[in-house]
Amino acid sequence: MKIQAFRALRPAPDKVDEVASVPYDTINSDEARELAVGRPWSFLHVIRPEIDLAPDCDAHDASVYAKAAENFQRFQDSGVLVREAEPCLYLYRQKMGDHVQSGIVACCHVDAYDQNRILKHEKTRQDKEDDRTLHVKTLNANAGPIFLTYRDDQAIDAIVEQVEGQEPLYHVESPDGVTHTVWGIQDSAPLREAFELIPCAYIADGHHRSAAAARTARELGAANPNHTGQEEYNWFLSVLFPASQLKILPYNRCVHDLNGLTEAEFLVAVRSRFRVTEAVPALPAEVRHVSMYLAGAWYGLSWDAVDGSDPVAALDVSYLQDNLLAPLLGIDDPRTSKRIDFVGGIRGTDELERLVDSGRGAVAFSMSPVSVDQMMDIADADRIMPPKSTWFEPKLRSGLLVHTLD
Numbered sequence: 001m002k003i004q005a006f007r008a009l010r011p012a013p014d015k016v017d018e019v020a021s022v023p024y025d026t027i028n029s030d031e032a033r034e035l036a037v038g039r040p041w042s043f044l045h046v047i048r049p050e051i052d053l054a055p056d057c058d059a060h061d062a063s064v065y066a067k068a069a070e071n072f073q074r075f076q077d078s079g080v081l082v083r084e085a086e087p088c089l090y091l092y093r094q095k096m097g098d099h100v101q102s103g104i105v106a107c108c109h110v111d112a113y114d115q116n117r118i119l120k121h122e123k124t125r126q127d128k129e130d131d132r133t134l135h136v137k138t139l140n141a142n143a144g145p146i147f148l149t150y151r152d153d154q155a156i157d158a159i160v161e162q163v164e165g166q167e168p169l170y171h172v173e174s175p176d177g178v179t180h181t182v183w184g185i186q187d188s189a190p191l192r193e194a195f196e197l198i199p200c201a202y203i204a205d206g207h208h209r210s211a212a213a214a215r216t217a218r219e220l221g222a223a224n225p226n227h228t229g230q231e232e233y234n235w236f237l238s239v240l241f242p243a244s245q246l247k248i249l250p251y252n253r254c255v256h257d258l259n260g261l262t263e264a265e266f267l268v269a270v271r272s273r274f275r276v277t278e279a280v281p282a283l284p285a286e287v288r289h290v291s292m293y294l295a296g297a298w299y300g301l302s303w304d305a306v307d308g309s310d311p312v313a314a315l316d317v318s319y320l321q322d323n324l325l326a327p328l329l330g331i332d333d334p335r336t337s338k339r340i341d342f343v344g345g346i347r348g349t350d351e352l353e354r355l356v357d358s359g360r361g362a363v364a365f366s367m368s369p370v371s372v373d374q375m376m377d378i379a380d381a382d383r384i385m386p387p388k389s390t391w392f393e394p395k396l397r398s399g400l401l402v403h404t405l406d
Contacts, residue, residue: 001117001150001198003106004235005087005188009141009402015080016170019043020180020397023144025208026344029059041080043399045071047135047143060131065138072139081402089185090401091163092239096178096394101245102160104191105145105182105401107235108201110217113210117200118148119379122207122387125335132212137220142213142237142403145396146206149372152242155194170400178394182401201240202379205392210236220405237403239396243372249345249391250369251317252352254361256339259330263295266363269328274301282349284368290320291366293352311377316368317386329363335387342388345369 011019018039024047027035032048033055045052049068050059057064075081090105112118136142163183170182185191203210213236221227221234258266270276270292280300284291290301303323306313313319325331331340341361343351352364370390378385 001112001195001201001240002109003089003104003188003192003195003238003240004109005089005185005192006107006232006235006237006403007084007087008090009076009081009083009404010169010400012079012082013170015041016172016400019075019080019399020172020174021047021399022174023395023398024048026395029055041075043075043143046075046139047398060127065134068135069138072141072143084184086186087188089188089191090169091160091183091185092396092400093164093181094178094394094396095181096176096247099247099394101241101247101394102164103239103241104156104160104185104195105237105239106188106191106195107403108146108148108238108240110214110234110236111229112201113214113236116382118210119200119202119376119382120207120210121203121375121379121383121385122389123335123384124208124211128208129211129215132208133215133219136212136216136405140405142209142405144206144209144398145237145239145401146209146213147204147392147396148201148206148238148240149204149243149246149376150198150201150240151376152244153194153198155197156191157242159190159194172397172400174397176394180397180400195240201238202243202376204241204246204375204390216405233405235403237401243376246372247393248369248372248375249393250367251345251388251391252343252349252364252366253320253325253388254341254343254352254355254364255325255329255331256341256361257329258362259328261328266328267294267299270299270301270324273323273328274303276301282352282366284366287316287368288319289368290316291349293349293356293364293366294362296357311374311381312383312385315370315374315385315389317370317389320365320367321386344391346391346393 018041021043033051036042036044050064093102168181168183172180217234277300292299355361
């Protein structure tokens with residue numbers, strides 16, 4: 001893995017609490033608009049610029065990207081975002097309760113993505129890839145980092161421990177109680193050398209941003225008659241965390257209707273395919289168990305182990321999809337179906353109950369989380385996980401560090 005230091009745009013120290021925001025893809029436009037009330041320097045004005053336009057504006061209208069560029073320039077002209085004097089790497093530590101994870105903020109080269117040294121486990125959607133590509137090209141910047149992981153390395157751990165003993169640039173507590181601490185690393189050579197011994201990295205979160213970065217580099221390179229492959233647009237903003245530190249929460253499912261079945265008929269059909277237990281906890285106790293919420297009650301669904309030679313088929317989300325969602329509820333393609341919602345584990349099982357009890361959903365499924373090892377094994381095998389299989393927490397804050405493409 002080749003990493004590179006960069007001259008970040010980052011908040012002035014007295015503005016960091018105002019700037020740092022949730023990532024663009026964890027909230028919708030209405031939620032972003034509400035979060036930005038009274039916060040003119042929230043980075044949401046750059047990554048969710050539709051909040052500054054009419055509420056009925058199409059989030060993919062050309063005016064939205066133009067507003068993003070306008071706001072981004074305003075942040076710089078006002079001194080809210082300032083340019084680092086010299087190229088740096090950074091250490092970014094997050095603490096959520098007892099959980100701590102520390103990652104290196106650096107730029108990775110698009111060749112690593114194109115040549116599968118940055119491994120994927122999800123497919124991308126063309127519309128989302130188009131959106132992120134246009135956002136990057138309009139801003140001429142990577143506004144949000146890609147969340148990467150790698151198999152633990154003692155040499156990198158030793159450097160991280162040394163940096164954490166120094167004075168940080170920022171120490172921010174977000175409204176959800178997570179603390180975000182950032183250190184600058186001016187001498188990048190030891191980390192660059194250590195990462196050259198890391199054979200590959202894995203995308204934990206940010207498949208569409210990664211695809212957009214690679215596509216941007218191809219498009220800008222094609223337009224540059226003097227392209228060498230080392231221009232700044234060939235590098236994209238990333239945070240690289242050791243795999244042992246990551247925390248994956250479940251990604252739950254809620255289906256809007258029972259595909260023409262009554263609740264009684266549906267339950268009979270489920271019993272023909274699963275072992276069903278009544279009055280179970282909302283959180284499944286172990287793998288190969290799913291908790292199902294139907295008509296105000298929790299049911300436990302369980303099954304025997306499947307052939308372990310297929311890492312994708314062994315996932316609980318795969319078994320549920322193949323044996324219930326598709327054959328019983330008609331959710332043949334969960335990537336495109338409008339009849340299913342995916343609910344991040346951070347929202348808890350109360351959200352599943354709320355959706356079903358309110359009538360917005362007919363049945364909900366509380367899943368066991370996928371492990372980091374499972375995710376990496378699937379990527380190593382060049383396989384694809386079912387959509388919405390992993391929910392990583394804590395989320396990276398946007399606006400703390402920005403990489404520009406020139």
